[in-house]
Amino acid sequence: MISRDEIILDYLERLAYAPYPVQEEALYAWAASEQGVLLSAPTGTGKTLVAEAAVYEGLRTGKSVYYSTPLIALTDQKLIELQDTVERWGYERDTVGLVTGHRTVNPNAPIKVVVAEVLLNRLLHPEAYDFANVGAVVMDEFHNFNEPQRGIVWELALSLLPAHVRVMLLSATVGAASEFVNWMARSLDRRVTLVEGRERKVPLHFHWVGDELLPDFVESIARGEDTRRRTPLLIFCFDREICWVTADVLKGRDVFVEGQRKALLDRLESFDFSVGSGNKLRTFLTRGIGIHHAGLLPRYRRVVEMLFQEKLLPVCVCTETLAAGINLPARSVILTTLVKGPRDKKKLIDPSAAQQMFGRAGRPQFDTEGHVFAMAHEDDVKLFRWKEKYDSIPEDTKDPGLMKAKKALLKKKPTRRANFTYWNADQFTKLQTAPPARLASKGRLTWRWLGFLLEANPAVEPIRQVIRRRLMDLPTIEGEIKRLTRMLVTLSHMGVVLLDPPPPKSWLDAIKPAGSSAGAAAVDPADAAAPPDDDEDDAEPSTAASPTSTTDLLGRLKLGEHVGATVAAATAKAAGKNAPAFTEPYDVITATPTPRLKDLMVFRAVHPLYGLFLMDYLAKAEDHELVQILESLLEMPGSVAKSLRVPWPDDLPPGRLALEVVDPAILTRGLAAHEDLYPPSDQSDLPPEMRKYPVPLAQKVRMLFESEIDHAGGLFITPVWGIGDLLNHGGDFDKFVRSRDLLKQEGIFFKHVLRMILLCEEFAQLTPKDVNRDEWQTRLRSIAAVLTTACRTVDPQSTDEILEELVDQI
Structure with missing residues (x-):
C-alpha cells in the first residue's frame, strides 16, 4: 500500500508551481498526522492547495472525502474548482459530487462537496450514513466556529466524527490557536497538528488617503502602466444605497486600460438587462463600474461576477458580504468608511471583518503585492486641504495682501458635522494590527x-x-x-x-x-x-x-x-x-x-414554538390575514420594510381572525385598549409625537403569544404588506417593485418572495384544527404557485437555484 508520504510527494510533483513555506509545512504535517491538521493562515495564502491534498489522497487510496463549507455559494464554487482539479490529475469530473437537500450532483461520488449542515445531518444519522470508508473531512472557513448562529454546527460535527476520520481544518488567522488544539485533545480526544502562517504570499501595503476625494483618487490609481496601476479594484461600502451613490459619482471617470472598454461593451451584448434595475446597472457597467450587493437580482450579480473574473471590469462597488463569499480577485481594495451601524450609533468595524476585506487585495499568480486604501471622510479632506492653504501663509507675515487672504481663509474654515461619527488614520492602523479572535463555543442550544x-x-x-x-x-x-x-x-x-x-x-x-x-x-x-x-x-x-x-x-x-x-x-x-x-x-x-x-x-424557518402557537389561530384567518401573518415571520431589512408598511384598516379591513379572535383576546387580557388597536385615521390636529398608528395583525398575534408563552428570546417578526400587494398586482414582480420604488432593493424582495414560497410549504405540513387538510394545503400551495411564477418570470435560473439553497438552509 502506498504511504501517505509517497502520496504527498507525488502531489507536490503535480503542482504547477512550488508551494511556499506554510503550504509545504501543512502538506508534510498532513502526511504525518494520524488525526488531522489545523491550518491557520491569512486570507490569500493558498489554503485551497493544501485542502486539495486531502482530496488527492482520497482518490489515491480509494477513500471517500467530505469537503464542507459554511456557504452555499462557496460550495458551488468548490464543486467546479475540484472538478477542474481532478480532471487535471487525470480523473473523471464525476468523481466529485455535491449533495444538498433538493439538489445533487453525482451524489455517490467519492469526493462530496457539502455545506456543513449536510455533514452534521449525516453524522447524526449513523444508521443511514456509513462513514466506515470515509478517510478525511475538510472543513473550509473553519473560523466560522466562532459564529454565534453557525458555530455549533461545526462544534457538533467535530464531536461526532468517528475517530478514524482525519480532519483538515482550514481557517483564517485565529488567536490562541494552540489553546484550541489543546481543548480538542482534552475534550474531543482528537489530536491535530497546528500549522500557523502569518505572512501572505502576496504582501499587503496599507495607505491612508486623507487628502483626496474618492472619484479623483480612483481615477488616479487606474492610470499608468501595469506595474503602477492599482486596478482591478473592489470598493467596499456598508450600505446598499451608498453602493449606488458611489457608483454614480465614479461613472464619469476613466478607469479603463487600453482596449478594455471595447471588449467589455462587446461582452455586454450577450446579457439581457431588460428587467428591473438592469438598464441602470448596464449604464454603470459601460463605464467600467460594477455593483454587487443583495439588492440586485441574482442574475445581475452573476453578470458582475463574470465580468470581473474575466478582467473586463476594472472597478466593483460592493458590500462587505462579498468579502466572505464570492471570490472576486482584485489587486486593490478601498474602504470608503471605517465605521458602520445605525446613523446615531456608528462604531468602528470589527477587526475580523476588516481583515477579511483587506485579504481580498493581491491576487496570487497575478500580483506581487496588494494594496488596501482607507478614505477619510470628505469633510476631513476639505479640512485638510483648507489647512494646507491656511498654513502656507506664515503667521508672522507683514504682507497686507497675505494677511487679508489668511483672514478670509479663516472665515471659510470647513467644520465637522455635529453628532456625526468620523474615523481616522490611527483607527485604520488599529484594524491592521488587531489580534485575531480566539475560537470559542458561541452557538446556543435551540x-x-x-x-x-x-x-x-x-x-x-x-x-x-x-x-x-x-x-x-x-x-x-x-x-x-x-x-x-x-x-x-x-x-x-x-x-x-x-x-x-x-x-x-x-x-x-x-x-x-x-x-x-x-x-x-x-x-x-x-x-x-x-x-x-x-x-x-x-x-x-x-x-x-x-x-x-x-x-x-x-x-x-x-x-x-x-x-x-x-x-x-x-x-x-x-x-x-x-x-x-x-x-x-x-x-x-x-x-x-x-x-x-x-x-x-416541522418548523425550521420560524421559531418552532411560535409556529406551533399559530396553528391554533390560523383556522379563521382570511387570505389577506394569512398572508400578513406568514410574511411577518420572514426577516426584512428596515430599508425595505419602510416601503412595505401594512395599510391602515380603512384600506385593508380586519378579517374574521382579527375581529372574532385576536382583538377580543387582547382587550380581555388588558394588553391594549381599543383606541390603541384602531386609532382614528385623521389625527391632523395632534402633534407628530402624539399620533398613534394601528397595530398590525401580525404584531397583535405576537402580543398574544408573548402573553402566554415564555419563549426564551429569539422571536423576530416584521409586519409588512409586500407579498399581499404583489398578489394584488397579479404576481407581476417587475410591475410591483417599480410601483413601490424598490428597483434598488429588488434582490432583497426577490429572496423574500422565495422564502415565502418555502414557508407556505412548511405550514402545509400541519393542519389547523377544524380545517380540511386538502383545502388547507391547496390554499397555501396556490399562493406559492403564483409567487413561483412571479420569480421565474424575472430570474428563472436563480429561482430554482435559490429555492434549492433555501431548502438546505431550513
Whole structure:
C-alpha cells in the first residue's frame, strides 16, 4: 500500500508551481498526522492547495472525502474548482459530487462537496450514513466556529466524527490557536497538528488617503502602466444605497486600460438587462463600474461576477458580504468608511471583518503585492486641504495682501458635522494590527436541537453534561444550563414533553410572561436572526432517528472539557440574560416527548414554538390575514420594510381572525385598549409625537403569544404588506417593485418572495384544527404557485437555484 508520504510527494510533483513555506509545512504535517491538521493562515495564502491534498489522497487510496463549507455559494464554487482539479490529475469530473437537500450532483461520488449542515445531518444519522470508508473531512472557513448562529454546527460535527476520520481544518488567522488544539485533545480526544502562517504570499501595503476625494483618487490609481496601476479594484461600502451613490459619482471617470472598454461593451451584448434595475446597472457597467450587493437580482450579480473574473471590469462597488463569499480577485481594495451601524450609533468595524476585506487585495499568480486604501471622510479632506492653504501663509507675515487672504481663509474654515461619527488614520492602523479572535463555543442550544436530543434520549442530565463540556466560561455555561431548564418547563407548559419530576409552582409561575405591548419586544441577540440550528440542520431530507440507533448520541457529543464539580458553585450567579428569577432549585430528570414534539419539529424557518402557537389561530384567518401573518415571520431589512408598511384598516379591513379572535383576546387580557388597536385615521390636529398608528395583525398575534408563552428570546417578526400587494398586482414582480420604488432593493424582495414560497410549504405540513387538510394545503400551495411564477418570470435560473439553497438552509 502506498504511504501517505509517497502520496504527498507525488502531489507536490503535480503542482504547477512550488508551494511556499506554510503550504509545504501543512502538506508534510498532513502526511504525518494520524488525526488531522489545523491550518491557520491569512486570507490569500493558498489554503485551497493544501485542502486539495486531502482530496488527492482520497482518490489515491480509494477513500471517500467530505469537503464542507459554511456557504452555499462557496460550495458551488468548490464543486467546479475540484472538478477542474481532478480532471487535471487525470480523473473523471464525476468523481466529485455535491449533495444538498433538493439538489445533487453525482451524489455517490467519492469526493462530496457539502455545506456543513449536510455533514452534521449525516453524522447524526449513523444508521443511514456509513462513514466506515470515509478517510478525511475538510472543513473550509473553519473560523466560522466562532459564529454565534453557525458555530455549533461545526462544534457538533467535530464531536461526532468517528475517530478514524482525519480532519483538515482550514481557517483564517485565529488567536490562541494552540489553546484550541489543546481543548480538542482534552475534550474531543482528537489530536491535530497546528500549522500557523502569518505572512501572505502576496504582501499587503496599507495607505491612508486623507487628502483626496474618492472619484479623483480612483481615477488616479487606474492610470499608468501595469506595474503602477492599482486596478482591478473592489470598493467596499456598508450600505446598499451608498453602493449606488458611489457608483454614480465614479461613472464619469476613466478607469479603463487600453482596449478594455471595447471588449467589455462587446461582452455586454450577450446579457439581457431588460428587467428591473438592469438598464441602470448596464449604464454603470459601460463605464467600467460594477455593483454587487443583495439588492440586485441574482442574475445581475452573476453578470458582475463574470465580468470581473474575466478582467473586463476594472472597478466593483460592493458590500462587505462579498468579502466572505464570492471570490472576486482584485489587486486593490478601498474602504470608503471605517465605521458602520445605525446613523446615531456608528462604531468602528470589527477587526475580523476588516481583515477579511483587506485579504481580498493581491491576487496570487497575478500580483506581487496588494494594496488596501482607507478614505477619510470628505469633510476631513476639505479640512485638510483648507489647512494646507491656511498654513502656507506664515503667521508672522507683514504682507497686507497675505494677511487679508489668511483672514478670509479663516472665515471659510470647513467644520465637522455635529453628532456625526468620523474615523481616522490611527483607527485604520488599529484594524491592521488587531489580534485575531480566539475560537470559542458561541452557538446556543435551540428549540429544534433540544427537540432532536430529547427524541433520541429523554434523559436530561446528558444534555447538561454536553453544555458543561463546551468551550465557554463558567458563568456562560451555568446560564445555558438554567436556560435549558427554562426551555424544558416551557415545552411542558405547551404539552410537548412530560417532565419528571413535574416543575414546582415557582418555576411555572416564573415562566408566565408578564404581558406584552404593541411595541417590539426585546430580542435576545443570540437568537434574533433565526439560529441556523432552527433553520439549517436538515440540509438534506432527514432520516428519522430511531431510539435504538441514537440513544448513544449524547455520549458521543463531547463538546468540551468537563469543568467538574465547581460548576455547581456558580449556579446562583449564572442566571442567563433576561432569565426570570427562580425561587428554588429544580433539576429535570427526564423530558419524555409527546406526539406534539413531531409537530414542533416541522418548523425550521420560524421559531418552532411560535409556529406551533399559530396553528391554533390560523383556522379563521382570511387570505389577506394569512398572508400578513406568514410574511411577518420572514426577516426584512428596515430599508425595505419602510416601503412595505401594512395599510391602515380603512384600506385593508380586519378579517374574521382579527375581529372574532385576536382583538377580543387582547382587550380581555388588558394588553391594549381599543383606541390603541384602531386609532382614528385623521389625527391632523395632534402633534407628530402624539399620533398613534394601528397595530398590525401580525404584531397583535405576537402580543398574544408573548402573553402566554415564555419563549426564551429569539422571536423576530416584521409586519409588512409586500407579498399581499404583489398578489394584488397579479404576481407581476417587475410591475410591483417599480410601483413601490424598490428597483434598488429588488434582490432583497426577490429572496423574500422565495422564502415565502418555502414557508407556505412548511405550514402545509400541519393542519389547523377544524380545517380540511386538502383545502388547507391547496390554499397555501396556490399562493406559492403564483409567487413561483412571479420569480421565474424575472430570474428563472436563480429561482430554482435559490429555492434549492433555501431548502438546505431550513
